[in-house]
Amino acid sequence: MPSADLDERLERLLRTVQDGVIAGDPAVVVRRGRRRRLARGTAGVGAVAALLAAVVVVAALLPDRLPRPAAVATGPAPGGVPDGAVPWFEAHLSGNPGELVVSVTAPVAARSRPSDPCWEGYQPQARAEADRMVVTVRRFRPRAPVPEGHLCTTVGLLRNVTVRLPEDLRGRPLVDGATGQRRPLVEGLLTPGWLPDNWMPLRMYRSGKGDVWRRQYHQVGGVRAGSGPWRIVELAPGPAERVTVVAIPPRLLGSWNRWPDTPVAGHTQVRGRRAEIDADPWRRIVSVRWREGEVAYVVTGRARQDATLRQVQELVVRIAQSLR
Amino acid sequence: MATGEGFHDFYRDAYPRLVAQLYAVTTDLGLAEDVVQEAFVRAASRWSEVSTYQAPEAWVRKVALRLRLDAARRLRRQAAALTRLGTRPDPQPALDPEDRGLVEALGRLPRRYREVLVLHHCLDRSVQDVGAHLGIPTATVKTRLARGRAMLAGLLEEPTGQQQQGAPHA
Numbered sequence: 001m002p003s004a005d006l007d008e009r010l011e012r013l014l015r016t017v018q019d020g021v022i023a024g025d026p027a028v029v030v031r032r033g034r035r036r037r038l039a040r041g042t043a044g045v046g047a048v049a050a051l052l053a054a055v056v057v058v059a060a061l062l063p064d065r066l067p068r069p070a071a072v073a074t075g076p077a078p079g080g081v082p083d084g085a086v087p088w089f090e091a092h093l094s095g096n097p098g099e100l101v102v103s104v105t106a107p108v109a110a111r112s113r114p115s116d117p118c119w120e121g122y123q124p125q126a127r128a129e130a131d132r133m134v135v136t137v138r139r140f141r142p143r144a145p146v147p148e149g150h151l152c153t154t155v156g157l158l159r160n161v162t163v164r165l166p167e168d169l170r171g172r173p174l175v176d177g178a179t180g181q182r183r184p185l186v187e188g189l190l191t192p193g194w195l196p197d198n199w200m201p202l203r204m205y206r207s208g209k210g211d212v213w214r215r216q217y218h219q220v221g222g223v224r225a226g227s228g229p230w231r232i233v234e235l236a237p238g239p240a241e242r243v244t245v246v247a248i249p250p251r252l253l254g255s256w257n258r259w260p261d262t263p264v265a266g267h268t269q270v271r272g273r274r275a276e277i278d279a280d281p282w283r284r285i286v287s288v289r290w291r292e293g294e295v296a297y298v299v300t301g302r303a304r305q306d307a308t309l310r311q312v313q314e315l316v317v318r319i320a321q322s323l324r
Numbered sequence: 325m326a327t328g329e330g331f332h333d334f335y336r337d338a339y340p341r342l343v344a345q346l347y348a349v350t351t352d353l354g355l356a357e358d359v360v361q362e363a364f365v366r367a368a369s370r371w372s373e374v375s376t377y378q379a380p381e382a383w384v385r386k387v388a389l390r391l392r393l394d395a396a397r398r399l400r401r402q403a404a405a406l407t408r409l410g411t412r413p414d415p416q417p418a419l420d421p422e423d424r425g426l427v428e429a430l431g432r433l434p435r436r437y438r439e440v441l442v443l444h445h446c447l448d449r450s451v452q453d454v455g456a457h458l459g460i461p462t463a464t465v466k467t468r469l470a471r472g473r474a475m476l477a478g479l480l481e482e483p484t485g486q487q488q489q490g491a492p493h494a
Contacts, residue, residue: 006473010348010446013423017353018344026332029361033368180353 025131078121079114080140085178086122088137088161089201090215091185098165100174102183103191104137105200106159114142118152124163125177135163136177160191189213189247190271190297194322196238196315211249217319218242239307240315245323246298253289253296265313270297270320277317279309286312288320297323331371335364338381346388348442351431355392363388386457389439429479437472440465 088102106120113119121140126133146152169185176183184204195217202216219238248256258278265279268288275290284303289296301316303309339360346356363384367374374380430438443454444465451465458465 006441006476007445009422009426010442013426014341014344014348014446016423017347018340026335029335029364030331030368032365033371036365036369 078123078140080119080121080142083120083139083141085136086139087178087181088135088176088183090183090204091135091163091174092160092189092191093185098168100135100163100165100169100185101160102135102137102163103201104159104161114140117142117144117146117150122159122161124161126163126165127177128165128167129172131172132175132182133165133169133172134175134177137161186213189215189245190323192217192245192319192322193324194318199238199243202242212252213247214244215246216242216244237304238315239304239311240301241304243299243301243316243319245319246300248296248298250291250294250296253291253298256289256296256298257285257287257300259283265309268317268321270317271323275320277313279313281309284309284312286316288316299323330375331368334375334380335368338384339364342381342385342388345385345442345446346392348427348430348446349389349435349439350392351427351438359388359391360384362391389457425480429476432479433472433475437468437475440468441472441476444469 086104088104091100091102093100102124104122106122114121119142123138123140125136125138127136173182174185175181186204189204196219199217199219202218204213204215207214218241246256259280259282262278262280265277265286268275268277270288270290271292273290273292275288277286277288279286285300286303286309287298287300289298291297297320299316299320301312301319303312342360342363343353343356346360347353350356350359366387367380367384374383377383430441433441439458440454443449443457444451449457451462451469455462455465
Protein backbone atom coordinates (compact mmCIF):
# COMPACT_ATOMS: atom_id res chain seq x y z
CA MET A 1 0.00 0.00 0.00
CA PRO A 2 1.45 3.42 -0.90
CA SER A 3 2.43 5.50 2.12
CA ALA A 4 0.22 8.39 1.03
CA ASP A 5 -2.86 6.15 0.94
CA LEU A 6 -2.08 4.75 4.35
CA ASP A 7 -1.49 8.25 5.74
CA GLU A 8 -4.82 9.38 4.39
CA ARG A 9 -6.78 6.40 5.67
CA LEU A 10 -5.20 6.51 9.11
CA GLU A 11 -5.73 10.24 9.34
CA ARG A 12 -9.40 9.87 8.43
CA LEU A 13 -9.82 7.09 10.99
CA LEU A 14 -8.24 9.21 13.71
CA ARG A 15 -10.36 12.19 12.81
CA THR A 16 -13.55 10.11 12.92
CA VAL A 17 -12.69 8.60 16.30
CA GLN A 18 -11.52 11.93 17.69
CA ASP A 19 -14.76 13.64 16.71
CA GLY A 20 -16.70 11.10 18.71
CA VAL A 21 -14.61 11.35 21.88
CA ILE A 22 -15.56 13.78 24.59
CA ALA A 23 -13.15 14.90 27.28
CA GLY A 24 -14.72 14.49 30.69
CA ASP A 25 -14.59 16.99 33.50
CA PRO A 26 -10.96 18.16 33.90
CA ALA A 27 -11.70 19.01 37.53
CA VAL A 28 -12.02 15.27 38.24
CA VAL A 29 -8.60 14.62 36.69
CA VAL A 30 -7.07 17.50 38.64
CA ARG A 31 -8.59 16.19 41.87
CA ARG A 32 -7.18 12.74 41.31
CA GLY A 33 -3.79 14.22 40.43
CA ARG A 34 -3.83 16.24 43.63
CA ARG A 35 -4.53 13.14 45.69
CA ARG A 36 -1.63 11.37 44.03
CA ARG A 37 0.65 14.27 44.84
CA LEU A 38 -0.50 14.26 48.43
CA ALA A 39 0.02 10.52 48.69
CA ARG A 40 3.56 10.90 47.37
CA GLY A 41 4.35 13.79 49.69
CA THR A 42 3.10 12.20 52.89
CA ALA A 43 4.86 8.86 52.50
CA GLY A 44 7.58 8.05 55.06
CA VAL A 45 7.03 10.71 57.72
CA GLY A 46 6.41 8.61 60.76
CA ALA A 47 3.73 6.28 62.00
CA VAL A 48 0.99 8.86 62.37
CA ALA A 49 1.87 10.42 59.08
CA ALA A 50 1.98 6.97 57.52
CA LEU A 51 -1.49 6.31 58.85
CA LEU A 52 -2.68 9.58 57.39
CA ALA A 53 -0.94 8.71 54.16
CA ALA A 54 -2.74 5.38 54.13
CA VAL A 55 -6.02 7.23 54.46
CA VAL A 56 -5.03 9.50 51.61
CA VAL A 57 -3.95 6.54 49.49
CA VAL A 58 -7.20 4.73 50.19
CA ALA A 59 -9.02 7.90 49.23
CA ALA A 60 -6.96 8.07 46.06
CA LEU A 61 -8.03 4.55 45.16
CA LEU A 62 -11.71 5.30 45.52
CA PRO A 63 -13.50 5.67 42.23
CA ASP A 64 -13.40 9.23 40.97
CA ARG A 65 -16.35 8.97 38.71
CA LEU A 66 -19.05 10.68 40.66
CA PRO A 67 -22.25 8.68 40.85
CA ARG A 68 -24.21 9.70 37.82
CA PRO A 69 -27.84 10.65 38.12
CA ALA A 70 -30.19 7.87 37.14
CA ALA A 71 -31.45 7.89 33.59
CA VAL A 72 -35.02 9.03 33.29
CA ALA A 73 -37.30 6.96 31.11
CA THR A 74 -39.09 9.52 29.01
CA GLY A 75 -41.72 7.25 27.53
CA PRO A 76 -43.64 4.14 28.50
CA ALA A 77 -42.14 0.69 27.94
CA PRO A 78 -43.61 -0.43 24.62
CA GLY A 79 -44.19 -4.07 25.63
CA GLY A 80 -42.17 -7.17 24.87
CA VAL A 81 -38.86 -7.81 26.59
CA PRO A 82 -35.86 -5.46 26.82
CA ASP A 83 -33.16 -6.22 24.30
CA GLY A 84 -30.39 -3.79 25.20
CA ALA A 85 -29.73 -0.31 23.89
CA VAL A 86 -29.79 0.48 20.21
CA PRO A 87 -27.55 3.22 18.77
CA TRP A 88 -29.29 6.27 17.44
CA PHE A 89 -28.13 8.22 14.48
CA GLU A 90 -28.83 11.87 15.14
CA ALA A 91 -31.15 14.18 17.04
CA HIS A 92 -33.51 16.90 15.88
CA LEU A 93 -35.36 19.57 17.77
CA SER A 94 -38.95 18.45 17.91
CA GLY A 95 -40.41 21.94 18.09
CA ASN A 96 -41.72 21.39 21.62
CA PRO A 97 -39.64 22.83 24.44
CA GLY A 98 -37.54 20.24 26.23
CA GLU A 99 -38.08 17.61 23.56
CA LEU A 100 -35.80 15.99 21.02
CA VAL A 101 -36.42 13.47 18.30
CA VAL A 102 -33.71 10.88 17.73
CA SER A 103 -33.55 8.56 14.74
CA VAL A 104 -32.83 4.85 14.86
CA THR A 105 -32.73 2.45 11.95
CA ALA A 106 -35.49 -0.07 12.30
CA PRO A 107 -36.72 -3.12 10.46
CA VAL A 108 -39.71 -2.63 8.24
CA ALA A 109 -41.83 -4.70 10.61
CA ALA A 110 -40.93 -2.54 13.60
CA ARG A 111 -44.19 -0.69 13.21
CA SER A 112 -46.25 -3.87 13.50
CA ARG A 113 -47.72 -5.30 16.71
CA PRO A 114 -45.68 -7.04 19.42
CA SER A 115 -47.29 -10.31 18.27
CA ASP A 116 -45.30 -10.02 15.01
CA PRO A 117 -42.01 -11.91 15.42
CA CYS A 118 -40.16 -9.05 13.73
CA TRP A 119 -41.67 -6.29 15.85
CA GLU A 120 -39.37 -3.91 17.69
CA GLY A 121 -40.33 -1.26 20.22
CA TYR A 122 -38.24 1.56 21.63
CA GLN A 123 -38.14 3.42 24.91
CA PRO A 124 -35.99 6.55 25.24
CA GLN A 125 -34.12 7.47 28.39
CA ALA A 126 -32.31 10.71 29.13
CA ARG A 127 -29.75 11.57 31.79
CA ALA A 128 -28.52 15.11 32.39
CA GLU A 129 -24.90 15.42 33.47
CA ALA A 130 -22.89 18.52 34.22
CA ASP A 131 -21.24 18.68 30.82
CA ARG A 132 -23.39 16.48 28.59
CA MET A 133 -26.80 14.98 28.01
CA VAL A 134 -26.87 11.22 27.62
CA VAL A 135 -29.77 9.81 25.61
CA THR A 136 -30.27 6.07 25.42
CA VAL A 137 -32.81 4.26 23.28
CA ARG A 138 -33.73 0.87 24.72
CA ARG A 139 -35.02 -1.74 22.30
CA PHE A 140 -37.77 -4.22 23.10
CA ARG A 141 -38.49 -7.38 21.15
CA PRO A 142 -41.30 -9.94 21.28
CA ARG A 143 -41.17 -12.49 24.07
CA ALA A 144 -41.31 -15.38 21.62
CA PRO A 145 -38.19 -15.96 19.53
CA VAL A 146 -38.26 -15.58 15.77
CA PRO A 147 -39.71 -18.87 14.44
CA GLU A 148 -37.45 -21.28 12.63
CA GLY A 149 -37.22 -20.38 8.97
CA HIS A 150 -38.71 -16.92 9.45
CA LEU A 151 -36.64 -13.97 8.28
CA CYS A 152 -36.85 -10.39 9.49
CA THR A 153 -35.27 -7.65 7.43
CA THR A 154 -32.94 -5.71 9.67
CA VAL A 155 -32.96 -2.33 8.01
CA GLY A 156 -35.24 -0.35 5.84
CA LEU A 157 -36.53 2.75 7.53
CA LEU A 158 -35.70 5.41 10.02
CA ARG A 159 -37.82 5.43 13.11
CA ASN A 160 -38.12 8.62 15.11
CA VAL A 161 -38.22 8.33 18.88
CA THR A 162 -39.28 11.37 20.90
CA VAL A 163 -37.20 12.06 24.00
CA ARG A 164 -38.35 14.36 26.78
CA LEU A 165 -35.24 15.88 28.38
CA PRO A 166 -35.05 16.06 32.19
CA GLU A 167 -33.73 19.62 31.90
CA ASP A 168 -32.80 22.17 29.25
CA LEU A 169 -29.93 21.20 26.97
CA ARG A 170 -28.14 24.55 27.54
CA GLY A 171 -25.64 23.87 24.78
CA ARG A 172 -24.40 20.60 26.22
CA PRO A 173 -23.33 17.96 23.71
CA LEU A 174 -25.57 14.98 23.15
CA VAL A 175 -24.15 11.53 23.78
CA ASP A 176 -25.61 8.20 22.70
CA GLY A 177 -25.80 6.02 25.80
CA ALA A 178 -25.52 2.87 23.66
CA THR A 179 -22.12 3.76 22.23
CA GLY A 180 -20.75 6.56 24.42
CA GLN A 181 -20.31 8.60 21.24
CA ARG A 182 -21.19 12.24 20.82
CA ARG A 183 -23.98 12.63 18.27
CA PRO A 184 -25.02 15.72 16.35
CA LEU A 185 -28.03 17.85 17.03
CA VAL A 186 -29.21 18.50 13.54
CA GLU A 187 -30.77 21.83 12.81
CA GLY A 188 -32.57 22.24 9.55
CA LEU A 189 -31.99 18.86 7.94
CA LEU A 190 -35.04 16.81 7.07
CA THR A 191 -35.33 13.06 7.57
CA PRO A 192 -36.70 10.65 4.95
CA GLY A 193 -39.89 8.92 5.97
CA TRP A 194 -39.17 6.32 3.32
CA LEU A 195 -36.05 4.54 2.16
CA PRO A 196 -35.89 1.47 -0.08
CA ASP A 197 -35.53 -1.83 1.77
CA ASN A 198 -32.03 -2.33 3.08
CA TRP A 199 -31.05 1.29 2.79
CA MET A 200 -29.70 3.06 5.81
CA PRO A 201 -27.70 6.13 6.85
CA LEU A 202 -24.03 6.03 5.93
CA ARG A 203 -22.72 9.25 7.39
CA MET A 204 -23.80 12.71 8.48
CA TYR A 205 -21.63 15.77 8.66
CA ARG A 206 -21.67 19.51 8.82
CA SER A 207 -19.46 21.68 6.66
CA GLY A 208 -19.12 25.09 5.08
CA LYS A 209 -19.44 27.79 7.70
CA GLY A 210 -21.48 25.40 9.79
CA ASP A 211 -24.52 26.10 7.63
CA VAL A 212 -24.31 23.06 5.35
CA TRP A 213 -25.68 19.75 6.58
CA ARG A 214 -25.20 16.56 4.64
CA ARG A 215 -26.46 13.09 5.22
CA GLN A 216 -25.77 10.11 2.99
CA TYR A 217 -27.72 6.90 2.66
CA HIS A 218 -26.65 3.69 1.01
CA GLN A 219 -27.83 0.19 0.43
CA VAL A 220 -26.61 -2.69 2.56
CA GLY A 221 -27.54 -6.35 2.61
CA GLY A 222 -28.84 -8.10 5.66
CA VAL A 223 -31.62 -10.17 7.16
CA ARG A 224 -32.13 -11.52 10.65
CA ALA A 225 -32.68 -15.25 10.48
CA GLY A 226 -34.93 -17.10 12.87
CA SER A 227 -32.70 -18.91 15.38
CA GLY A 228 -28.96 -18.95 15.05
CA PRO A 229 -26.61 -16.17 14.10
CA TRP A 230 -27.25 -13.32 11.72
CA ARG A 231 -27.04 -14.21 8.10
CA ILE A 232 -26.07 -12.01 5.22
CA VAL A 233 -28.04 -12.35 2.03
CA GLU A 234 -26.94 -10.86 -1.25
CA LEU A 235 -29.56 -8.46 -2.56
CA ALA A 236 -30.14 -7.08 -6.02
CA PRO A 237 -28.53 -3.63 -6.22
CA GLY A 238 -30.81 -0.62 -6.52
CA PRO A 239 -30.40 2.04 -9.21
CA ALA A 240 -28.23 4.35 -7.08
CA GLU A 241 -25.03 3.74 -5.16
CA ARG A 242 -25.96 6.30 -2.56
CA VAL A 243 -28.25 9.23 -2.02
CA THR A 244 -27.27 12.47 -0.29
CA VAL A 245 -29.64 14.90 1.37
CA VAL A 246 -28.20 18.39 1.85
CA ALA A 247 -29.52 21.47 3.62
CA ILE A 248 -27.79 24.62 2.39
CA PRO A 249 -28.20 28.39 2.34
CA PRO A 250 -30.52 29.39 -0.55
CA ARG A 251 -27.73 31.28 -2.36
CA LEU A 252 -26.07 27.91 -3.06
CA LEU A 253 -29.20 26.22 -4.38
CA GLY A 254 -28.63 26.71 -8.11
CA SER A 255 -24.97 25.72 -8.17
CA TRP A 256 -24.82 23.02 -5.51
CA ASN A 257 -23.31 19.91 -7.08
CA ARG A 258 -24.38 21.08 -10.56
CA TRP A 259 -22.31 22.06 -13.56
CA PRO A 260 -23.55 25.13 -15.43
CA ASP A 261 -24.76 23.23 -18.50
CA THR A 262 -26.58 20.45 -16.65
CA PRO A 263 -30.00 20.01 -18.30
CA VAL A 264 -33.22 20.38 -16.33
CA ALA A 265 -35.08 17.08 -16.52
CA GLY A 266 -38.38 18.32 -15.13
CA HIS A 267 -40.20 19.61 -12.08
CA THR A 268 -42.09 17.98 -9.26
CA GLN A 269 -43.84 18.91 -6.02
CA VAL A 270 -41.88 18.33 -2.80
CA ARG A 271 -43.36 19.33 0.55
CA GLY A 272 -45.74 21.70 -1.19
CA ARG A 273 -42.99 23.47 -3.12
CA ARG A 274 -42.03 23.36 -6.77
CA ALA A 275 -38.77 21.44 -7.04
CA GLU A 276 -36.45 21.29 -10.02
CA ILE A 277 -34.96 18.03 -11.22
CA ASP A 278 -31.66 17.99 -13.08
CA ALA A 279 -29.88 14.98 -14.53
CA ASP A 280 -26.18 15.06 -15.36
CA PRO A 281 -25.44 12.31 -17.94
CA TRP A 282 -21.67 12.77 -17.64
CA ARG A 283 -21.40 12.36 -13.91
CA ARG A 284 -24.51 10.15 -13.86
CA ILE A 285 -26.17 11.98 -11.02
CA VAL A 286 -29.72 13.20 -10.57
CA SER A 287 -30.67 15.99 -8.17
CA VAL A 288 -33.91 17.39 -6.88
CA ARG A 289 -33.62 20.91 -5.46
CA TRP A 290 -36.03 23.36 -3.85
CA ARG A 291 -36.19 26.16 -1.33
CA GLU A 292 -38.15 26.49 1.90
CA GLY A 293 -37.75 29.96 3.32
CA GLU A 294 -34.22 30.45 4.59
CA VAL A 295 -33.11 26.89 3.86
CA ALA A 296 -32.68 25.12 0.54
CA TYR A 297 -32.52 21.37 0.02
CA VAL A 298 -30.85 19.20 -2.57
CA VAL A 299 -31.34 15.43 -2.78
CA THR A 300 -28.83 13.77 -5.08
CA GLY A 301 -28.43 10.17 -6.27
CA ARG A 302 -25.48 8.74 -8.14
CA ALA A 303 -26.42 6.03 -10.64
CA ARG A 304 -24.93 2.58 -10.67
CA GLN A 305 -23.30 1.61 -13.95
CA ASP A 306 -26.17 -0.53 -15.14
CA ALA A 307 -28.98 1.81 -14.02
CA THR A 308 -30.70 4.48 -16.08
CA LEU A 309 -30.93 8.08 -14.92
CA ARG A 310 -34.71 7.72 -15.10
CA GLN A 311 -34.58 4.97 -12.46
CA VAL A 312 -32.38 7.13 -10.25
CA GLN A 313 -34.75 10.05 -10.72
CA GLU A 314 -37.70 7.97 -9.49
CA LEU A 315 -35.74 6.94 -6.41
CA VAL A 316 -34.49 10.44 -5.61
CA VAL A 317 -37.90 12.05 -6.08
CA ARG A 318 -39.57 9.48 -3.86
CA ILE A 319 -37.02 10.01 -1.09
CA ALA A 320 -37.31 13.80 -1.43
CA GLN A 321 -41.10 13.61 -1.24
CA SER A 322 -40.89 11.53 1.93
CA LEU A 323 -38.74 14.08 3.79
CA ARG A 324 -40.31 15.48 6.92
CA MET B 325 1.62 26.75 39.61
CA ALA B 326 -1.90 25.63 40.46
CA THR B 327 -2.89 22.52 38.56
CA GLY B 328 -5.96 24.16 37.10
CA GLU B 329 -3.92 26.82 35.31
CA GLY B 330 -3.75 25.77 31.70
CA PHE B 331 -4.45 22.16 32.52
CA HIS B 332 -8.19 22.32 31.84
CA ASP B 333 -7.69 23.68 28.33
CA PHE B 334 -4.83 21.31 27.66
CA TYR B 335 -6.91 18.35 28.77
CA ARG B 336 -10.02 19.31 26.82
CA ASP B 337 -7.99 19.92 23.67
CA ALA B 338 -5.61 16.98 23.76
CA TYR B 339 -7.78 14.24 25.29
CA PRO B 340 -9.88 13.38 22.18
CA ARG B 341 -6.80 13.46 19.96
CA LEU B 342 -4.77 11.20 22.24
CA VAL B 343 -7.65 8.77 22.68
CA ALA B 344 -7.95 8.48 18.90
CA GLN B 345 -4.22 7.84 18.59
CA LEU B 346 -4.21 5.24 21.35
CA TYR B 347 -7.28 3.67 19.78
CA ALA B 348 -5.34 3.23 16.54
CA VAL B 349 -2.59 1.51 18.52
CA THR B 350 -4.82 -0.66 20.73
CA THR B 351 -7.96 -0.94 18.54
CA ASP B 352 -9.88 -0.89 21.83
CA LEU B 353 -11.62 2.40 22.57
CA GLY B 354 -12.33 1.62 26.22
CA LEU B 355 -8.71 0.72 26.85
CA ALA B 356 -7.52 3.81 24.98
CA GLU B 357 -9.75 6.05 27.09
CA ASP B 358 -8.58 4.41 30.31
CA VAL B 359 -4.85 4.70 29.65
CA VAL B 360 -5.12 8.26 28.36
CA GLN B 361 -7.19 9.23 31.39
CA GLU B 362 -4.61 7.70 33.71
CA ALA B 363 -1.78 9.45 31.86
CA PHE B 364 -3.59 12.78 32.32
CA VAL B 365 -4.00 12.09 36.04
CA ARG B 366 -0.25 11.63 36.25
CA ALA B 367 0.28 14.81 34.29
CA ALA B 368 -2.07 16.65 36.66
CA SER B 369 -0.18 15.35 39.69
CA ARG B 370 3.02 17.01 38.42
CA TRP B 371 1.59 19.73 36.20
CA SER B 372 3.98 22.40 37.47
CA GLU B 373 6.78 20.34 35.94
CA VAL B 374 5.03 18.84 32.89
CA SER B 375 3.66 22.21 31.81
CA THR B 376 7.21 23.49 31.35
CA TYR B 377 8.06 20.72 28.88
CA GLN B 378 8.32 21.66 25.24
CA ALA B 379 5.54 19.22 24.32
CA PRO B 380 3.38 18.16 27.28
CA GLU B 381 1.10 16.25 24.92
CA ALA B 382 4.00 14.09 23.79
CA TRP B 383 4.77 13.35 27.45
CA VAL B 384 1.19 12.27 28.09
CA ARG B 385 1.21 10.14 24.95
CA LYS B 386 4.42 8.46 25.99
CA VAL B 387 3.01 7.68 29.43
CA ALA B 388 -0.21 6.36 27.89
CA LEU B 389 1.69 4.14 25.47
CA ARG B 390 3.74 2.75 28.34
CA LEU B 391 0.69 2.25 30.51
CA ARG B 392 -1.16 0.23 27.96
CA LEU B 393 1.39 -2.56 28.16
CA ASP B 394 0.87 -3.57 31.78
CA ALA B 395 -1.36 -1.29 33.80
CA ALA B 396 -3.83 -1.30 30.92
CA ARG B 397 -4.86 -4.86 31.74
CA ARG B 398 -5.64 -3.86 35.31
CA LEU B 399 -7.43 -0.71 34.21
CA ARG B 400 -9.44 -2.76 31.75
CA ARG B 401 -10.58 -5.07 34.52
CA GLN B 402 -11.62 -2.06 36.59
CA ALA B 403 -13.46 -0.61 33.64
CA ALA B 404 -15.19 -3.95 33.10
CA ALA B 405 -16.24 -3.95 36.75
CA LEU B 406 -17.61 -0.43 36.36
CA THR B 407 -19.44 -1.52 33.26
CA ARG B 408 -20.97 -4.45 35.14
CA LEU B 409 -22.11 -2.01 37.78
CA GLY B 410 -23.91 -0.21 35.03
CA THR B 411 -21.98 3.03 35.22
CA ARG B 412 -21.24 3.22 31.52
CA PRO B 413 -21.55 1.14 28.38
CA ASP B 414 -18.52 -0.32 26.69
CA PRO B 415 -17.78 2.33 24.09
CA GLN B 416 -17.36 1.56 20.43
CA PRO B 417 -16.61 4.22 17.85
CA ALA B 418 -19.13 4.67 15.07
CA LEU B 419 -17.19 3.88 11.92
CA ASP B 420 -18.09 3.37 8.32
CA PRO B 421 -17.24 -0.02 6.74
CA GLU B 422 -13.97 1.20 5.28
CA ASP B 423 -12.68 2.59 8.57
CA ARG B 424 -13.89 -0.50 10.38
CA GLY B 425 -11.95 -2.63 7.91
CA LEU B 426 -8.83 -0.61 8.63
CA VAL B 427 -9.28 -1.03 12.40
CA GLU B 428 -9.76 -4.77 11.97
CA ALA B 429 -6.62 -4.96 9.87
CA LEU B 430 -4.67 -2.90 12.42
CA GLY B 431 -5.96 -5.16 15.17
CA ARG B 432 -4.58 -8.19 13.37
CA LEU B 433 -1.13 -6.68 13.03
CA PRO B 434 1.42 -7.59 15.70
CA ARG B 435 1.65 -4.77 18.22
CA ARG B 436 5.27 -3.92 17.37
CA TYR B 437 4.29 -3.16 13.76
CA ARG B 438 1.07 -1.39 14.66
CA GLU B 439 2.65 1.11 17.02
CA VAL B 440 5.41 2.20 14.63
CA LEU B 441 2.89 2.56 11.80
CA VAL B 442 0.59 4.72 13.90
CA LEU B 443 3.36 6.84 15.38
CA HIS B 444 5.04 7.37 12.02
CA HIS B 445 2.00 7.80 9.77
CA CYS B 446 -0.52 9.41 12.11
CA LEU B 447 1.76 11.67 14.04
CA ASP B 448 4.22 12.49 11.28
CA ARG B 449 7.05 11.45 13.55
CA SER B 450 10.41 10.71 11.93
CA VAL B 451 11.80 7.20 12.26
CA GLN B 452 14.40 8.61 14.66
CA ASP B 453 11.66 10.11 16.83
CA VAL B 454 9.66 6.89 16.77
CA GLY B 455 12.76 4.97 17.79
CA ALA B 456 13.45 7.36 20.66
CA HIS B 457 9.80 7.23 21.70
CA LEU B 458 9.72 3.45 21.82
CA GLY B 459 13.32 2.94 22.92
CA ILE B 460 14.33 0.93 19.88
CA PRO B 461 17.03 1.50 17.22
CA THR B 462 16.19 3.47 14.08
CA ALA B 463 17.01 0.49 11.88
CA THR B 464 14.45 -1.58 13.77
CA VAL B 465 11.83 1.12 13.23
CA LYS B 466 12.51 1.07 9.48
CA THR B 467 12.26 -2.69 9.33
CA ARG B 468 9.01 -2.73 11.28
CA LEU B 469 7.55 0.03 9.13
CA ALA B 470 8.30 -1.85 5.93
CA ARG B 471 6.96 -5.15 7.24
CA GLY B 472 3.97 -3.51 8.89
CA ARG B 473 2.98 -1.71 5.67
CA ALA B 474 3.28 -4.92 3.67
CA MET B 475 1.23 -6.90 6.20
CA LEU B 476 -1.40 -4.19 6.44
CA ALA B 477 -1.72 -4.00 2.66
CA GLY B 478 -2.24 -7.77 2.57
CA LEU B 479 -4.83 -7.66 5.35
CA LEU B 480 -6.75 -4.83 3.70
CA GLU B 481 -7.02 -6.87 0.53
CA GLU B 482 -8.86 -9.63 2.39
CA PRO B 483 -12.63 -9.19 2.61
CA THR B 484 -13.93 -9.24 6.16
CA GLY B 485 -17.34 -9.98 7.57
CA GLN B 486 -17.68 -6.47 8.91
CA GLN B 487 -16.92 -4.91 5.56
CA GLN B 488 -19.53 -7.03 3.84
CA GLN B 489 -22.11 -6.35 6.46
CA GLY B 490 -21.60 -2.61 6.61
CA ALA B 491 -21.69 -0.38 9.63
CA PRO B 492 -25.13 -0.10 11.07
CA HIS B 493 -24.61 3.42 12.32
CA ALA B 494 -21.73 4.97 10.53
